[in-house]
Amino acid sequence: MTEKIIPFFFLLGSVVYLCLAGQLTFGTLQSPRSGFLPILAGITAVLFALFLIFKQLRSKESIPKENVDWTKFIFILIGLLFYITIFNIIGYFAATFIFLFYLFKIADTKGWIFPFMMAAGSSIVFYLLFKYFLAVTLP
C-alpha cells in the first residue's frame, strides 16, 4: 500500500515545486534565467510521478517488505525528539545518558544494571571524546 501512496507525495511535491519555479524568470534559449532548469526539472518530475502513479495503480505486484515493529519505530522517534529537546536544557552528558539508556531498553536489552552501566560508560566516553579530543562545543 505504501508504494502506491508514495508516488502521490512525489507528485504533490513536484507540483508545488513547479508552481514556485513558475514565479522565477524562465528567460529564453539565448538567455536562460534562474527559472530555466527548475521549470524543466519540475515538468519532467510531474510527468514521471504521473507515470509512476499510473504504473503502480495498474501493478498487482507489491514489494516484499521486512516486518517492522511499528511500536519500536514510534518509541525511537519519541526518544530522538526528546533527546534534541532536552539537549540544550540539561546538557550533553545527562541528555546522552538518558537517551542511550532509553534506546537500550527500547532495543530489548535485558536487565537494568547492564544497560544502565553501558549508557553511563558510553556517555562518559562520548563526552570526553567530543569535548576534549575533538574540541566540539557541547551544551
Next chain:
Amino acid sequence: METLTMLLHGFYISIMPINLLACTIGVLIGTLVGVLPGIDTISAIALLLPFSYGMNSTAALIMFAGIYYGSKYGGSTTAILMNVPGEAASVVTCMDGYPMAQKGRGGAALTVAAIGSFIAGTIGVIGLTMFAPPLAQAALSFGPPEYFAIALVGLIVLTKLTGTSLLKSALMALTGIMLGTIGLDSLSGISRFTFGVAELDRGFDLSILAMGIFGIGEILTVMTKPNTQNNVPAVRFRDLYPTSEEGRRSVAPMFRGGVIGFLIGLLPGPAGTISSFTSYALEKRCSKNPAEFGHGAIEGVAGPESANNSAISATMIPLLTLGLPFCGGTAILLSGFMIHGIIPGPALITQQPDLFWGLIASMYIGNLLLLIINLPLVGIFIQLLKTPLNLLMPLVAVLTLTGAYSINNSVFDLMWIIFFGIIGFFLRRTGLEPAPLIIGIVVGPELEQGLIQGLIICDGNIWGIFTRPLSGTILVLGLVFILYHTIRWLSKVNHLREEVSS
C-alpha cells in the same frame, strides 16, 4: 616519467605520520563498516564528515577514501561466514562463499577474497595513476557543454543501473536535482525556494541530508527489525590457508576481475555491485565446471571480490578529474572534499598536487594495510560480528547526532536530520534507492551551470551543443543508450502481450 616522479612525491606525502595514521584509521573503519551489516559506507563517511573539520584536509580525505575502499574488503567476511552481505557489492560472494564456509573452507574463501581484493585493488589504483592525469589534462579544455553532456548522460546511465526500477531511480535523481536548486543561484545571485530563510541560501547541507537519509534512516531500519541472533562459525588462523588447487584456480579470476572491475568503475552507477555480478557471470562462462558455481566454487569468490575492489578505485577517476561523482560513495566523498574547501576537477592535479598524488599513493598503501589487517585479524572481526545490534545502533545514533550538531552547533540541524531519517526509512521500505537522490543534489548544479552557460555560448542553439565534437559524441551515446533500452522494453512488452494472448 613525470607521473612516476609525482607518484613518488605522493608516497612521500602519504607516509607522513599524520597521513599514514589517517590511512590506517580509514581502512580500519572501512573494514569494520564492511564487516558490520548494520552500517553502510555512505552512512559511515557521512557521520564522520563533521569530525574531520579539525583535521588537515589531505589527512581527512585519505581517511575518507580509506573508509570507501576499505569497506569493500570487509563486506566479504559476513557474506562468506554468515550468508549476509556486509555491502551490496558482496551479495554475489554469498553464492559460493557461504557454501565454502559450510564445507569448512570459509577461511580459505576469506583469504582468497582478501588477496584478490589486494591484487585487483592495486590494478585499479595503477589504472587511476595512469589514466587520471591525462584525463584531467584533457578535461581542462572541456567547456560548459561538455560538462552538461557528461552530467546528463551520467545521470541517465545511473538511473538505469541503480535500484530496481528505472522510473523510481529517475524520479529520485530528479528530486535530487530539484533539491539542488534550493539556495542562491550561482549564475544570477537570486535566492530560490528559500522562503526567506537565510540558512537555506547556502543550499541543502549535503552532510546533514546524507546523515539523515543514510545514518538515521539505517538506524531506524535496523532497530525496528525483529531481533535476530548472529550465528558465526569460528575460523582459526590455520584454516586461512587455501589449498594449492584453490590457489591455482583463483589467480586468473583475480586478474580478470581486476580488469573488468576497472572498466565498469569508469561508468556511472553502482560500479562495485555491477562489476561483481559481471565478473561472476564471466567466471561461470570461463569455468570448466560451471555446475560447481553456487555450490562453493572458489572462482565465484575470487572474481567478484577482486572486481568490486578494482571498480572502487576506478570510480575515483571521474570524481578527481571532472569533479563529477557517479555513485553514492563518491558523491559523499565529494562532500568531504567540499567541506575542506577543495573542489575536485581538472585543476586539482595542478593546484593541489600534494593532495592529489598523496591521495592516490595512500590508496596503494591502504590496499597493503587492508591485506595485513584483514588476514591476521579475521578472528577479531568475527568476534565483532557477534556484537548485538541492539547495543551498537544506539551508540551509532549518538555518534550521528553529535556529529550533526558539531557542524553548526545547531539543534535546528538535528531536527532536519531526524526529518530526513524518517524519509530515508520510508524510501527504503518502498524500494526507492536514496543514492540517486544524493547524486542528483551534487550533480544538479553542475548540470544547470553547463546547460545555461552552454546555451549562452551556443547563442540559444541547442544543436550547437550536439555539434561540438565531444559533447555531441557523449550525447549521441546517451541517446543510443536510451534507444537501446526503449527497444528492449518494447520488445519485452510485446512478448508478454503475445504470451497473454496465446
